[in-house]
Amino acid sequence: MAKQSTLDKNILHFLGPKHWLTWLGMGIAYALSFLPWFIQKFLGKALGNLHRALSPNRRHICDVNLHMCYPEMTIKERQSLTKAHFESMGIGVFEMFATWFQDRSKTISKVSFHNEDVVEKALSKGKGCIIIGAHFSSIDLCGTHMARYIDVHPIYKLQRNPVMNWVMERQRRKIFSKTIERRNVREVIKSLKQNKAVWYAVDQDYGRKNSVFAPFYGHECATISHISRLAKSTQAAILLYDYGRTEKGYFLSLTELEDYPTGDEVQDATKINQLIEQQIEPKKAQYFWSHRRFKTQAIEGTPSPYSK
Incomplete structure (x- = not known):
């Protein structure tokens, strides 16, 4: 099924029998959201362990990523980190x-927010700002709270399931003044011209056409290249976003990048990947290790490391 926005669709489009199972799932999710947080956390870990047990493909992807990024780890250490990762995702x-x-x-x-003044300083230039970060398991909750401090316009990826899209797009519109589908570059530029902040998660593989290859944990990795071009053409400030789950709650932090862009897309991508590596290290289990980060190989025709 093609991925399409549902923002112009009425709920009546999605009430047919083929969607009933998804609506049942949404109803269960709604009910679960009322549980005390310590119970949700317990159930989340259980859900993660169930997913790990029932998803050998995702488990394999996670193991390949950890083997590539942490070759010094023993098998037991990788298995322990894999378990912690799936629990964090749950x-x-x-x-x-x-x-x-x-x-x-x-x-x-x-939730605590560090360096809030960085945003005010960046927007004082009148060129908007581009917030870049990585995918950690608390991305939804921390992103929601970022919107308390910043009028941020997040870039999002459509889901294959239209009912999930319908719920997701409407709920996010209640939180953010504007959301932008990732292919809509025109709306990104429009937001920056209005001196707004746009938010990209920049650490996923979007294919050879949209990327340059830069090292990530010592391996050449397809890294999106248009952030540096966008920053150069709009003169928008670039803010690095770090966030995550702690023992007591959550933290958000922003830092303005100096000397970026450099004019060299590979050098810019290398810098971003290095900064993301630094963010991962204190909270390894929270990173999206079960995504195929090294799917596209630098030498065309080279098999994916995830091939069995």
């Missing part, structure tokens, strides 16, 4: 439910 699912179906005021006390 917790992230419950955090997503909370952002979709509960008021964010319920989690305000758990």
Whole structure:
């Protein structure tokens, strides 16, 4: 099924029998979002372990990524980190439910934001700013709270399931003043011209056409290249976004990048990948290791490392 925005669709488009199972799942997710947080966290870990047990392909992707990025790890260490990763991702699912179906005021006390003044400084130049970060399992909840401090326009990826898209797009529109589908570059430029912040997660493989190859944990990795071009053409400030789950709650942090862009797309991509590596190290389990980060190889025709 082709991925299409549902923002112009009425709910009546998605009430047919083929969507009933998804709506049942949405109803269960809605009910679960009312549970106390410590129970949601427990269930999230259980969900993650169930996913790990029932998804050998995702488990394989995670193991390949960890073997490539941490070759010094023993098999036992990789297995332990894989388990922690899936548990973290399961917790992230419950955090997503909370952002979709509960008021964010319920989690305000758990969130701290560092370097808030960086945004004001960046926007004082009148060119907007581009916030870049990586994919960690708390992305939905932390992103929701970023919108408390910044009028940020997140770039998002459509889901294959139209009912999930319908729910996701509407719930995010309640949180963010504007969301931008990732292919809509025109809207990105429009937001920057209005001196707004746009937010990209820049650490996924979008294919050879949209990337340059830069090292990530010592391996050449397809890295999106248009951020540096966009920054150069708009003169927007670039802010590095770090966030994550802690023992007591969540943290958000922003830092303005100096000397970026350099004019060399590979050098810019290398710098971004290095900064993301630094973000991963203190919270390894929270990174999206079960995504195919090294899918596109630098030498065309080279088999994917995930091939069995």
